[in-house]
Each structure stands twice: as C-alpha cells, then as structure tokens.
Amino acid sequence: MAQTNSHLTLLSDLTPPSLERTWLTSPHPTLPIVATCSSDKTVRIYSLTNFKLLSTITGGHKRSVRTAAWKPHISGESVLATGSFDATVGIWRRWDNYGATNTTEENHTNLTEGADDADTEDEEWRFAVLLDGHDSEVKSVSWSPSGMLLATCARDKSIWIWEDLDDGDNNFETVAVMQEHGGDVKCVSWHPVEECLASAGYDDTIRLWREDLDDWGQVACIKGHAGTVWFLDWEGVDTTPASAAGAVSADLQRQWCEQVSLSGPRLVSCSDDRTARIWRRVPKESVSGTALSSAATGIPSIIRPTGTDENWEEDACLPHAHELAIYSVAWSRRTGLIASVGADGRIVLYEERFVEGGPSTDAGADAGADAGADAMDTTDDAAPVQSSSLRTEWSIVAVVDGAHGIYEINHAAWAKRADRGSESTSTSTSPNEEEVLVTTADDGSVKVWSFQR
C-alpha cells in the first residue's frame, strides 16, 4: 500500500492561530501568503515564508467567514473575495507594495462608507465592496481563470456569477443566477483555463455550467456520490501521471496524454459518503448520438439544445482511506498529487501511476519492468485484446493520522514552498517547484506540510 519511504512532514503551524474553528485557507496565486477563514468573523493573512500572522481582516462580516479566494492575474494589488454565513460576499484590496512605497489616493475614493471602522489595526487592507444577493450562508467563492468572473454559492441553493467590471469603482454586475441545485450548494470551482464552472452540494450532485449565447446554463449533472458533495478541485492542464522510470513506453504515454487532452482537465470530488472520485468529460467525438448524452446526464433538454450537453463519466474512485466525511480534496497543479482531509482528522495523499496491461491490482509490478521501449513487448499474458492497454491507477503514497490532533480537518490546499528550508530538502528531479500542503482544522490551527519521497 503506502510506500514506506514517502512521508508528509510537518514544517510548521501558522502562528498565532485563531481561537475558533477555521474553515479554509486560500494560498495567494503569486505571493507567499495565505488567507485563513475563521468562525471568529475574521480572515487572517499568514506568511508562508516565516509562518507568522501578517494581518487580520476584521469588521466586514457579521458571522463566520466560511470561504475566501484570491483574484488571479492582477499585478501590483491583491484582491480577496470572502464569503460568510452572514449571506454576504466581501471584496478586499491591498497594494502589494504597501509599506514599501507611499500608496496614493488613487482608487481610495470608493471605499464603502461605514467600512472604515475595521481599518484601525490593519489599515493596509481596504474593504472595497459587499456583494449582496444570497438569502443565506455563503459557502464557497471562486474566481474564473481570467479573474473577470466571480462565482458564489449558498445554502439558498443558488449560484451567482458576478462580473468584476474593473472600472475603478468596485462595481460588480450580476451575470447569472442558477438555481438548479436541489439543496445547499457547498462548493463552486472554475475550470483552470476555460469559463466552465463546476458546483456541488447537499443534493449529492456535481453540476457543470457554461455560457451559451449570453446565457449561463447547466451542461451536465453528475450523480455519483451517495452523500453531500463537499468539495471539488480541478486537475492542472499539464500534469502527467508518475511512472517508475521507463516502465511504460513513451508511445503509450503519448497516446494517453492525447486521450486526456481531448477530455480536458479532470475533476475530483469528495463527499460525506467517504469517497473521493475523479470525473472525466467524454470527448464529443466519441459520443455520436446526442440523445445519448442527454439521457446520461438525466437532464431534460427542453430549453437547451442537446449540443451543449456534456457527458461526464467516473474516471476513478480513489482508494478508500477515510472513516468519516471527506471535507476537502486538493489536486496539485504542479505535481498531480491529490490530498484529501476530513472529519476523521486524517490527511491522505494519492498518486496516479501508469499501469500497463490488464486489470492487475499489483501496482508494484511496474517497478521491476524493463526500461525503454522493450517494456512494450513484455506485457504479460493477461493483457487485454485492446492494443493500447495503458491505464492509470491511483495509489496512496502517504497517510497522516490525527494530523491536527483530535480535531476535524476542514480544508487542504497546495501552495508553493517559500520558507528557507525549501532548497535543502528538495530532492525532486522534476522541474516543478517544491510544494507545501496547507491544512485547516476545527481548533483554529493551520499546518504546513512538506512531502518527501
């Protein structure tokens, strides 16, 4: 099962911790900082360089802050969206060079009145605007890959898409409100490159949404979990499965990559049913009958032409490793590793590996295979009739029990390693930068882990 030479090592706690439950920690897309959402109504900004608290964003929300996301692709300024149980979404801004150079009055003119009382201690964080629209607790927020669109979701079963007009006046326009979910929408997550939104929730479904002729609509509804779907994350665009050096022929690998690029990035989901599953879009070319795809999604295509419907199928179910609900999954866009955490206080890391041949469950066999192209000729007798029999298998590479002591872990996220120890401990031969895993728990603790092989 788990390789004995792979392990997750605690680098540090983020200090000082919140004294109340923390729900989620969002790593900044470029800077070595993270934002941690707390039940004490604040968001804490910590450094990944020295693991210390940099500032605390207070005063914006009247109840627990449940979620936060950094706007991508902006320079010179950081923009954070926060979602709270008070049903509102807050937008916060800070100049990245704050303290280095004198910030001017530019863009300061549109601070919402009444928000200033929050700025006494941490004046560098400016409360920009409050997005009002949801009827109940906001559970998740996500910026589109371009940063132009913000998706939010709530217990009111709705998903809102807002456009950041970027007009210097902090104006956001409601682009769409989708209400197809049958219960709380627990999570929204944008595709890494396309304007395609995935959502999941209390109705046990995962849904995908795209814009078609100026109108946002559901293109797929995945019913594969037997409980609330808590979290979603997308695969990166360029990750390829690991394989023992040379165990799988380059040709087969290339074929696999071509297949995958037709489907696009996959989606991983985790649920109250204690499973984490991976979903793959069936390429249009392989679905000849459009009626078939409509039937598979279970959505009557009265309004939308069947041409926009997508067929998503289960690609894999990750090895069973959690005894209670899985609250979060994180798919590394750099290494392709998946991490899962949940109510059992356990962190589990999974790795995808190429497996050649039939449905063998002996993942260790590939280690002994010959290097180079010879591997193609050494497929065993059990190989299926299909010529390209390359497939992948997920295996557990690390498990940490009681990672936050007795407490439940609510969230996990990958971030670029930024502390001083990063050079010396890096043994990775890949060109990828070293990563850390950031986990967030019920007691307010946030821990930073490094993974070694």
Next chain:
Amino acid sequence: MAEVQNSNPTILNVADLPTRSRSTKKSGDYDYTSGIFAAVPNPADFLSSDSEDDDLLEEPIDEQEIFDLIKLISDPEHPLSLGELAVVSLPDISIKPTLPNVPNSPLQTVTVLITPTITHCSLATVIGLGVRVRLEQSLPPRFRMDVRIKEGTHSTGDEVNKQLGDKERVAAALENGALMQVIAKMMETCR
C-alpha cells in the same frame, strides 16, 4: 409553538429513568437503586455538566453519562423533558471508537437515536439539534456526535438525519439567533 402536534404523549416518571450514583465509583459500575438524585423531585437540582468539566476530561465517559446530559432537555412543545417523553433513552445511546483500525486513537463516536413522540413531528430537527448542541458543549472535542432519528420512527427521518449530520449547517444554526433562543429555552432545565 402554534399548535401542539402530539397533545397526549406517553410520559415516564422521572424517578423511573435509569440513573446511578455520581460518587467516586468507577464508570460502568452501575447503581440504580441508591442513586441519591433519583429521589430529587426538581430536575433543576441535577448536577450540571459545568461543575464536572474536569471529571469529563479525566474519567471515561459512558452511556449513562451521555443520557444524564440530555435527559433533562425540555421538549420544545411540552413542559416535559426528553427523558420523560422517552424521546431519548439509555438503550439508544452508544459510544464506540471512531477509528477502530487506528490503535490508541482517542476519537470516540457518540450515537444517540431519537424517537420522536409522533412520526410526523416537525420539531424532530430542533430536538436533534438541541441534543447535538448539548453534547458538543458538554463533551471534550475528541467526541464525534452522531445524533439521528431512530429508524422507522419518523416519516422524513433521512432528511432530518442529513441535516443533523451536516457540520456546516449545524455551525450556521449556532449563529442563528432565533433558532438558538429555542435551543436555549430547551436547555434551561439542564442547568
């Protein structure tokens, strides 16, 4: 409560509810006959959990103790306790290791099965939430709560169970002033 849903519930005598002496006896050492508190007529005189916080951390916690924590919660529509109405009962409480495959894991799961007085009781969720809140506030954090409607005793049991098992909904409910007032009222008889 606009309308009493079950106007004639079965009521148990407080003195007949299972109990035991709270002396220095080791847990598991039951004593149903000489319990000094069994004779106390006023439920408000029962030991509150607050005075026992230290003990809770030290001593193993058993089913009787869980029952004692929740039996005095008031029913939201009757001037009676959940124990008296047999909404909660000792045989429907169990404590098990949460992670049986992890040696030395301190995590334990407390399962409380709730029997609503009538199968369509719309207050089942509130009662379940009250029980869960009571346990979360009284027990150390190494306990995982599993509060659910006893199978076959409620028309929408699965729905209620899903809500009660949803950590995020429970957390949000605790920040809901109106709902917490109802819960606080139910808890008054516990203190």
